Amino acid sequence: MTETYIGAPIRRREDVRFLTGMSKFVDDVKVPQMLHAAILRSSHAHARIKSIKTTNALAIPGVVDVITFEDIAHLAKPIPIRAYALPGLERYLQYPLAREKVRYVGEPIAVAVAETRYVAEDALDAIDVTYEVLPAVVSVHEALRDEVLVHEENKTNLAARYTISIGDIEMAFRQADYTRREEFKVHRHTGNPLETRGLLASYDSGRGELTVWGPTKVPHLNRAILSSFLNLPEQKIHFIEPDVGGGFGIRGEFYPEDFLIPFAAIKLGRPVKWIEDRREHLMAANHSRDVWCEAEIAARRDGTLLGLRAKLYGDMGGYIRTHGGIVPASTAALLPGPYRIPAFECAVHCIMTNKTGLGTLRAPGRYESCFIRERLLDMVAADLNIDPAELRLKNLIQPTEMPYVLGVTRRGESPTVFDSGDYPMALKRALEKIGYGELRQRQGRYEEGKYHGIGIACYVKNTGRGPFECARVEVRSGNSIAVYVGLASLGQGHETTMAQICADTLGVPIEQITVFHGNTDYLPFGGGTNASRGTVMGGNAVYLAAQEVKRKVLTIAGSYLGMVPSDLELRDGQVHGKGAETEKPLLSLEDVVPLAAPTSRFNPLEPGLDATAYFKSDQMTYTYGTHVAHVAVDPETGKVEVLRYVAVEDVGRCVNPLLLHGQIVGGVAQGIGATLLEDLVYSENGQLLTTTFMDYLLPTSTVVPPIEAIILEEAPSTLNPLGVKGGGEETSLATGATLANAVANALASFGVKVTELPLSHNRVMEWIRRRK
């Protein structure tokens, strides 16, 4: 395989349409006769619905319908769990519209459909709902008492519970010279892609076929669920993926609206469009990261880690969503991180409260576990008087120990095995880049009104979630090569990276390749994009399909030329004799296309220069890295200024360093924002207080520091032909830990503990005030 494109910083081919306003996001798609929907959402956190009166709403000119549970009852059923279906969670599922009760502010109660969105919102104002307000439970501690029950029929708010157990934890704590116990709280926040959710559904009643624009991230999986809800065969449902304005884990649930909008289109006989507004988004799209953890670590006096045990509580909200218990389960699964900790025990609890449901957000559970573990390590280091970097180097798993079998850390799954990696190298490179040797001297020092601190965090992340991905490569006349891949785009650049892989594997110029993704019609199966699986799963599927096409090309060319295929090679879109670099090509790829036709006598294989391939994997491959930050804290205002941020990431093999660099800078910036600014705050009675961008604060250009990203390729994956590992989510997961450690380091003289996030001005001042 020639390597012209893989590993090169190829500029993205999809950019032109975004730069000229020619892109097509779902709200840019317009079809004739389109109606607009608006969702009536509960304004109470916990209430019984006594009545819903729609007469006034229906009387408004331009309002076409108001849909309530009665209208969907014959089709309605709970939205199923697609992953992390811990036993017990299935009792807490959500129907697409509230039945007799609402359990979180923002829960859909009705759908108004009108000629314009403006009129649909007028209809919402005119729908008269009578609630019997119930007390709301808004904290995990309170919910555990089971006094206010979110789902009374289940008699408890503890939806699921299980324990992970590796090694002999009792012995570890008995043998330890030193133990430390702390409580940690990771704050509830969310991804806020700049484009909110949106759907446009159109039903052809003549053919009984439904087309939906807008579903993304896991279109095949969601189509299957929708098919089962509507009793409409999957093949009659066409999902079309337009351009998508970011994901970050927020898209891809099967949300209530994913049923409601297609339902409305079918019921009303006209296309229905629904574009979520930002206020809705903040209260209805996935919330995440809300975990509370009691953690205890055991070590020898010299800093050797012996054991880690924890009790983890996930605040799941009012209903369990399609990703089940992913947040607390994933927090537990990699809590030990890239370290050698012989004994590990973690009790995982999923607790229901009257808040929005907890779902995926970039690297679910791993931002949380990294924060908990890396804070603990810094506490150990401080208590035992060992340098934090030294402590980590001492305990990081060594390359000679690879593959490292951690054990079963996800309930009911195969053991977690770190396939390859040089964890100490990543740490050393990060320390070197920030100049740790010299910078150390400024730790805790007060300079020009600010305290300086350094924070370190090491992480490992599972990527390339299987079990399969599908790709198809097709060559047609006119030098047109199409790659179809079962991934979905959220903005990462698949149209470029998949083209790079195909170009190198097949041996053609990249300009001839177009990549198609996201539409369910392209491929029979697709895994979608999530869990950093794009390059690993999609990339390898494309690789396999392209290889197969190349094999076909050479077989057919050989048959035509009367040569043995193994004496031929495909380079730059031309068939050459192998080793005959300077001679003229024997055939062009375009010449081979008609030779592959169904009627051709030169083709001993299936007709057509195309191939579909599946890359299967039941093992994750582990990306890893280290972040280090230098901060300055103003003890009089609580302001945390990030002076420098270094992010080292090893992806095994990097397909496009320009794009990966972009993911790292973007992910770190996102994580810094989440750690310093973002917070979804509820009042005592379950009202979401942060429903606009005035109160939910996202990082802007003045918040983001200089970010230095280093991409390593020290440890290619042993689990796939390309040797790649995923790189997309892990870039933000260490930011909480890194900045928290840096702030604790800076304020060491105050003895602040930093066991909570975000690191807001107010919280930092409170810590300082308390310790003074």
Next chain:
Amino acid sequence: MKPAPFEYFAPENVPEVLALLEQYGDEAKVLAGGQSLMPLMNLRLARPKVVIDINRLSELQYIAPGSNGDLAVGALTRQRTVERSDFVQRENPLLAATIPLVSHAQIRNRGTIGGSIAHADPAAELPALSVALEAEFTVRSSRNQRVIRSQDFFLGYMTTALQPSELLTEIRIPAWDPRWGWAVSEVSRREGDFALVGVIVLLRLDNDVCEKAGIVLFGVGAAPVRMRKAEEMLRGRRADGKAIAEAARIVSEDLEPDSDLHASAEYRKEVAGTLTRRSLVEAISRAREATKR
């Protein structure tokens, strides 16, 4: 988030506006720059039956120096116009320094001086600035015209002395004393945000003794707060570290700020003292420079 329906008027001159305000009273909202009102309307938190768009009133867009050195600014003057005004840059450094702190350029392109003042967000810079500068506001209705002192204008959370039938037409800023030392500083979670705590300080020295001081806090309560006790303490005192510390302490102790999502009352009390101290240092330094010249 689309606004609720409303009746819309875009009058051509002030008497027309006043007639409409007389007719509709508190059912109407005046739309100037829209940077504060439109978000509320889009969120349907404000649902005026009538919107009176005053953007055609070019007669209210002016920056006019008066004969005695005071400055008259038409209420509809865009914040960006004031920011770019050579006169303001030269003649009122505090105004020149405060305007860029207001949100972002795109907001200031449309936002007006009068709009910000009439909207009276307690965390906004311009209302506090007008109090610190002891500005006066000309307010007109179809029946009469009056002048309201800034110290009497801001009554509470987004509440002013403006009656429903009245329109703010002019802001008059007293002549800038070249001997003023000044400072404006705020703590916000991101640049351009509303302040968690903000301070504006003006003071005048005579032989390094404080002759007059103005200390106004914003972001700390329902309206800008003038810290008169601290100002009194400073009058006649030598401008040294002890006086500064004491003034800061009085501000911190006296203040009874609100708690909200972003900061607790304790935070605001403490940081108000810090910012006062820092601002006094800066203002005194400028005042000393000014007396040298």
Next chain:
Amino acid sequence: MSRKHNIIVTVNGKTYERSVEARMTLADFLRDELALTGTHVGCEHGVCGACTIMMNGEAIRSCLTLAVQTDGSRLMTVEGLARPEELQPLQTAFQERHALQCGFCTPGFLMTAYAFLEETPAPTEAQVREAISGNICRCTGYLPIIQAILEAAPIIRSASQER
């Protein structure tokens, strides 16, 4: 309240005469009435900047402006930036520097940058950083956007000097 108001507005050099409801925002007018969907809506309360366009030469939030207020005005949207044959230096620089990922915020940044460079043709990095601080991007972390604007600035300057 569905009374319509007549407006005449010039967008990207083309004049349109339309009849609009008073409450229709300028962002929705551009996108739905004029089918200029390059301007995007991210928050509808003036914070994210995705809806930024130029009105009478200044960058403004189209979600906070009523369509009816643009009668007699001259507007420019991202569609007006691109020449049919080739990209402007700003757009080229954005592509070179990978200053866009999902592309949703991009039109708002381009318009903000365009307006900013007209006023400040030779900015420092700090000035660029401040100029874009009213626009939100969730994907790139801003650094490549700052670099792209700094890269485009001298090219735009020399092109305008030639004119």
